Amino acid sequence: MKPWYRFGYIFTTIVSKTFFSFRVVHRERMLETGGAIVAMNHQSFFDPPLVGICSRRDIYFLARKSLFSWPVLGPIFPKLNNIPVDRDGSDMGALKTLIKLVRSGQGVALFPEGTRTRDGNLQTAKAGIGLVIAKTMAPVVPMRIFGAFEAFPRDRKLPKFHKITIVVGEPVYFTQADIGEGGREVYQKLSDRVMEAIAAIQYERP
Secondary structure, X not given: OOHHHHHHHHHHHHHHHHHHOOEEEOHHHOOOOOOEEEEEOOOXXXXXXXXXXXXXXXXXXXXXXXXXXXXXXXHHHHHHOEEEEOOOOOOHHHHHHHHXXXXXXXXXXXXXXXXXXXXXXXXOOXXXXXXXXXXXXXXXXXXXXXXXXXXXXXXXXXXXXXXXXXXXXOXXXXXXXXXXXXXXXXXXXXXXXXXXXXXXXXXXXO
């Protein structure tokens, strides 16, 4: 791991376990080598760093361009493997960067819903992740986070204690028959398939 990424990894691990009793279920299902896409529902600001500590290798993320202009933290974001993307999530330049990373054997994280949930429920997937799948044929590791919405919903200024758990699902593989000739309709179907895999992940809190 790169130095800044390792620091963020250790810091996030300590904070999440100390204040949110964070745990990962079925970590062994993570794909730690080769090009792969990690896909998870999006509940809070905590989601990206928590996804990161589920893997034992560097993971690359998309992050809003506005975050890179923050004082102090802004210059650090690129060192944490964040790639700037327009807020609407349709930034083709950023998606092309992700595609290159996957093709080179890296792991990338995407939130198919595109933005944080407003009510804690799963949202409809956008076509972006389907495009990345079609261009890379990479396997997708579906993950589902529980408790992050209760800990830090988008309309809350400060987080509160709540147990957070991520459950890793079985990897989803794709064939050329799934991709066909491509196109937006195909990309959306691929995205929907990923979202269905996320929705199928269940967890009974102890």
